[in-house]
Amino acid sequence: MEWLHRNSRRHRPPIPHVSRDIPLVVADVRAEADDVVSLRLVAPDGAPLPAWHPGAHLDVLLPSGRLRQYSLCGDPGDHRSYRIAVRRIADGGGGSREIHDEIRTGGRITARGPRNAFPFVTAPRYLFVAGGIGITPILPMARLAAARGADWRLVHTGRTPESLPFSDELRALDPDRVWIRPDTEYGIPASGADLLEQAPEDAVVYCCGPIPMITAVRLAMPGARASALHWERFSAPPVVDGRPFTVELARTGRVLRVPADRSTLEVIADQVPGTAYSCRQGFCGTCRVRVLSGQVDHRDRVLTDAERGEHMTICVSRASGHLVVDL
Numbered sequence: 540m541e542w543l544h545r546n547s548r549r550h551r552p553p554i555p556h557v558s559r560d561i562p563l564v565v566a567d568v569r570a571e572a573d574d575v576v577s578l579r580l581v582a583p584d585g586a587p588l589p590a591w592h593p594g595a596h597l598d599v600l601l602p603s604g605r606l607r608q609y610s611l612c613g614d615p616g617d618h619r620s621y622r623i624a625v626r627r628i629a630d631g632g633g634g635s636r637e638i639h640d641e642i643r644t645g646g647r648i649t650a651r652g653p654r655n656a657f658p659f660v661t662a663p664r665y666l667f668v669a670g671g672i673g674i675t676p677i678l679p680m681a682r683l684a685a686a687r688g689a690d691w692r693l694v695h696t697g698r699t700p701e702s703l704p705f706s707d708e709l710r711a712l713d714p715d716r717v718w719i720r721p722d723t724e725y726g727i728p729a730s731g732a733d734l735l736e737q738a739p740e741d742a743v744v745y746c747c748g749p750i751p752m753i754t755a756v757r758l759a760m761p762g763a764r765a766s767a768l769h770w771e772r773f774s775a776p777p778v779v780d781g782r783p784f785t786v787e788l789a790r791t792g793r794v795l796r797v798p799a800d801r802s803t804l805e806v807i808a809d810q811v812p813g814t815a816y817s818c819r820q821g822f823c824g825t826c827r828v829r830v831l832s833g834q835v836d837h838r839d840r841v842l843t844d845a846e847r848g849e850h851m852t853i854c855v856s857r858a859s860g861h862l863v864v865d866l
Contacts, residue, residue: 560600561588565646566620571704574627575672576639577612579620580650587618593679594657594771597623598823600649602641606817606825607634610675611653612705614682621650624704626672632816656822656840657771659683659745666738666765667693668756670748671702676771677747678705685712692737696720696728696752728752731759738765746770750777776820776855778802787863789831803853803862811866814853821855828853833862 567579582588596610613622627639642648659680667684669677674695684691693716697703700721709717718737720728728734734756738744742765746756753770760768781799786807788795797806804826808814817825821839827850836859839852853864 559651561650561652563621563648563650565642565644565648568642568644571624572706573699573701574639575624575702575704576627577622577624577704578638578642579613579622580648581620583647585619588621589653590618591615591621591653592655593659593683594676595653595655596657596676597621597653598651598817598825599623600651601634601637602646602648603633603637605632605634605637606815606823608818608823610657612675612678615679621653624672624675657745657747657769660743660769661687662743663689664739664742665689665691666735666742666744667691668734668744668746668748668752669693669695670752671697672704673746673748673752673771674703674705674709675747677745678708680745681709681712681717685716690739690742692716692718692739692742694718694720694734694737696734696748697722699723728755731755731757732762735759735763735765738763740764741766744768747772772820778857781857782859784858785861786858787861788866789863790866797857802855803851803857807853807866814866816854819854821852824852826852826854829865831863831865834859835862 562583563580564583565578566581569577571577591611592615596608599607599609609623609625611621612624625635625638628635657676665684667677667681681693693709695703695709703719703721706719744765746753746768750772753772778800783799784797786795786797786803795806795810797803804816815825817823822841824841829849830851835851836857837847837851838855842850
């Protein structure tokens, strides 16, 4: 998650790592749209679950050992169950395929969290912009805005009506404030301004979806009526201000060249299949490795200053010159 006030960029502090394991049972699996299923998760004994707020996510440890992050999209007032939704990504890392193909009612998973890297701030006016499965963190925010009596609007974009999950739930909040905008009916948005035109004056904008959509909204912000933009990606961000360097894998002595436009994780994973990773955005800590020598350019939001003395997250952090890691 990142946020923007008009034209100024600011960063939130590192997010504390939550290591508690929560055993969960899959109480229900439901088709929500084309290639999208939701899972309702409960404690094995029916006990209350840790509280959460809109924007929060779970780190989900799947039976295969894969760790993935999924936004909570249910009701924060329901302390007996969590709901997540997952779109099947055929050419992804395998987590979504495992959920769609192997997770069934009665199955068990382990979760960590909840954690919130996309916090919902109190404001009198909002515009919510979601692309496809990006509706998952936005839906609880819209519910809360409506419950508080705020002035809000919501735009949900995607390829077809059938590809957009939770449309009925969104319309039930207030059909006059919700614009379900499939490309087949309205065309692909020409610019971020098309998505921001619904914003009330001085609204706070929350945006979640693919990188091109977020980029378009960011570029359109200076000319919009909105006052602030908060966004969350669900894919790896592009490398910014990257410089090439080399990374040595100490256990094999292999030296790899990391180009300016690729992440350390991408390069290592090409050579070492099974390299652990999850968020690819520097907030979960799954890909942390021990650094044996070299100067690290830390770009994560999870490690403490003390941890950065010995470790790095290879999904976003880089190096100057030559780096040696314990892999």
